[in-house]
Amino acid sequence: MAPSRAYVPSILLLRSLLRPLPRQCSLSHRLPSAPSRPKSKTAKSRIRKPDPQPVDFIQRGISDKPGDDVLNESGVSAVEWWEEDASGNERFVSAITNRDELRKHEEQHKRLEAWSRGEEDPNEPEFRNMVIDELKKNPSFSDMQDALEAMKKPLIERIQEGEEVDKEIEAEDEMSKEEGIREAQEFLQNLLEEPSLEHRRDQILEIQAKLTEWNSVDHPEFLEAMARLNEATGGESVEEFQNRLNPYLDIEHTALGSEEEISPQDKAEMEKLAKGIADIHDLLKEGGMDPELEAEFAEMRREIGTDDWATDVFAEDGEIDLDKLERAIAKFDQAELAEAKQEAKDEDDEEDLSPEERANPELKAKIDRIMEDPRLMERLAVIKQILTGTKAFVSNVKSAPDPTTLPLAHMTTLEDQLKIAENDPEHLIALRRLRVNLLPPYNDHPFLRPFNEALRFAYVGANDDVRRVLWRSYLKAKTIPGLIENIPDDAWDILWYSQAVDWASNQNRFNHLKILQKDLASIGRDGPPTQSVGGVDVNEA
Template sequence: MASSRAYIPSMEVLRCLSRSRPLRCPFARPLLPTTFARSQRTKSTSTARSPKRSIFQEDFDKNLKKALAISPEFKKVWEETEAVEKGEKPPGAFNEVQFVEQDIEGRVPNQVIEIVKTKEDIARLSKTLELIKQHDQGDNPNNPSRELKRVLIDSLIANPNFSDFQDVLQEMRDETFSHAELQKMEAELTPQELAEYNDSQAADHMEFHNGIQELIDHPNSPVEIKEALGAFRDKWTDWKDFSSNEFRADLRNIERLAYAHPLFQENLAAYKAQGGEHAQFANMMEFDNLLRENPDAIFNEEDDFETRLKKIHAMIGEDKEFDAEILSLMDADSASGTEELEYDPTPDLELMLERISKFKDAKSEEEPDEDKLDPATVAEVDRIMAMPDLPKRLALIKECLDEVYAEQNDLTRMVQPSAPDPSTWDKSNLVTFSQRIFVAENDPEHVAALRRLEINLLPPFHVAPAIRHFNQALKLAYVGASDDVRRILWRSYCKARLIPTFLQSLSDDAWDILWYSQAVNWPSNQNRSDHLTILLGDLQAVGKDGPPTDPRTLNPDTL
């Protein structure tokens, strides 16, 4: 049975929480409303055209006429209110004002929702109306302030119609803090708690950034939306600005652009057909219920903290394949996973000694006297200088030399030494990567080198899984090189290079490891030139012409 509610706070709460703009209730009046000019026509206004009445005023007059005819109590309150407005009675002439929920058809008795009697009640109601007015006139009407939310939730708690939802409303109120309260809570946090709080906030915003990147990388995303998302991602890198009105305005513009595109509508329909967010939420709830009901089904008593953490990472959807590949590599020596090469990189010591002896025994030739030139040479020079097409020939020779020099100076085409074959190494070098990492982490010199290699980004990007994987791959590449390590390092780099500020945070040692891990020849590196081209482009993007250690300064015979 429908009823017309004349209760201001509850209607405003429903309007704010639903984030819509419904029609204002015709009975939603302030305590002392303004006087309506009814039948107040003078000679000066007799010929004037009456202003156009809005739909709200027409509904108000129609419902007011019906309410005055049905309810004597409402008629009495209305007459007293008008007398106060006209100055016929003082503001304190009546004892109280009741907000009543009334059924206009008269089938349900009136129910008192709120009583305004004391000065405190009047101040509270005035404050509520002022907050609503400020909210309606604000820059973002769809985002009510925390103070207004708390006031409206308090009114719902006092409303007898919501008596069954007292616990839920009280919980909502307890979780709604003002800006001053939030600042006070942050000031009372310990450094460890503050770091955990910042990490949790950064993780949420990193998830938001990853969602935008997935939309950009999606093959079916329209080009216009990809460009808009890329500009939006590059603009909003600081997660502390996410609460600004400008951020919300940019986000709404992208939403309007996306929903107006037919291709995006098709992708959205296909996503909803597969279950959408409901499927992800169901998986999360299933994991939470399993942890709550039977934690022994996931964890064993003898599992340490690291093992439990790995299990949780595996269940919440991180890169299982990448983690499994690193774990399998940690217990394998550097020779495992490397195909047998078709060449023998062992240097020929006898040939080297023979060349060195010839170099020592060679006698230096006598320097020719510049003043005494060979007559045949002089005649040949004169003949060349007398050629009529000599400038054209010199220009052609210069063009050919420029092409040769360009190929020689191209870092992506430069011939690099091949990776050594681990099967020819001494057995003392064939230790597992986990053993090498253990030794390196207990040596101060290696610890300092590993810290220089580690990538640390600013929030919120420092919690990205791709950064953690890349740091692990760098550590493996530092302690030893193999085909598997080079492949893992390149895969982790391709994922991490898309994160903002990542390329600018790479140290020179990290760039050298990346470059020379892809520059060497190894059996499964068929895309060597493409990898070097990508690395060279990234180096130029951060203001470097090439790897920090120039390949031309290296001696291949010493590698």
């Protein structure tokens, strides 16, 4: 029998045994090495079922939101910024360790991106304060902490003053809202005391009870209920009731017209002048008007939105467009001269012409009617006088001074002056007091923003261009419901005294003041908030 010897495993087996085993998941379960086929119910009961607890734990871990100790869903707990100094050593710059700091960092990043696109104003105190705070954290500016703190101090004061102004505005809005609710309650109480509305008492009490719940006079349900009550009672109209309510009433009502009211005497003179101009226009049109002049008439009709040429000669602020009047009169003189020559030429050949070849009888009748008008020459004289006075005014205007001899303050544009004023806390508060604020949907009305911009420019500059822009923007903005009631006192003063100047170019001075006086009277005021000594008496104008 052969002697036994020790078993020596092969090198391949040893290598396979020395290989590291793969890491097993602690949550997974061992699979059976070989599938078992149970033969009886007893064997089935002995099979171990998987424990559902690890699966529930995994699902719960996936569904749960990240805790406060991480910044986002990725599980990042902190973000740090480091930089190399001049010697090559790393130094700490800043870090984000919680969600509040991450949210603040994202907001700052958005504002900086908006500034790079030109959408963010770098002169805003909040923006500049944010930039200074970031500079103070940077170790590169460690030797400039005192200077940065000195720069930050006035910014904080401006921010606090702005917050105080905003609080005052919010308080005024709240008071106005409460005043509107009180007015509505008084109105409903008067309806309850009316004997003729006894059969509507339940409806009125229901509205009065729900008004406290609505807590607003511009609530849609309240306005709808008041409309139904008005239809049933036939009493005060909804528009009249709305005009007595909160000035922030969020409904449309009949706005005051933007046309200027003038005295009956001036109105009669303007009507005569307009009639004469209209006759001249008809005459030129029948006699073959110049195409260029006809195109100007058409353009004027499109801009003003009327087919009456007599009203087209007036600009938006009620002033006559003298250039177009002068061209019309020149065309009229040329047409009249040409027609006179033609009549003198046709006198010799009139007997040889047939009735069909003679002049248009309708045109001849119009010419005769205009020429027989005894006031035609008077109307033309008025037009000529206006043109002569305007030419004299233009000819007396001196040439512009040499810019090199003017002080630097006189060379500053209105936009630069406005930026300088915005950097001064005192002027900034004054500018905010000029702003007209309305509730939605009228807060973004296309006529509101130009009016606020015109008020800002009128605050820093006083010239004829600013006066005209302010007046035209006011005429458009006053059609917004609730605007007149919400114009601040400072804005009323600028409006009034900008139109009260006795400049030669301010020809409609008294007409503008009469319109402003009527608008002020509509909100219970006798005149501008600041009364000046020796002011303009509109009633005597």
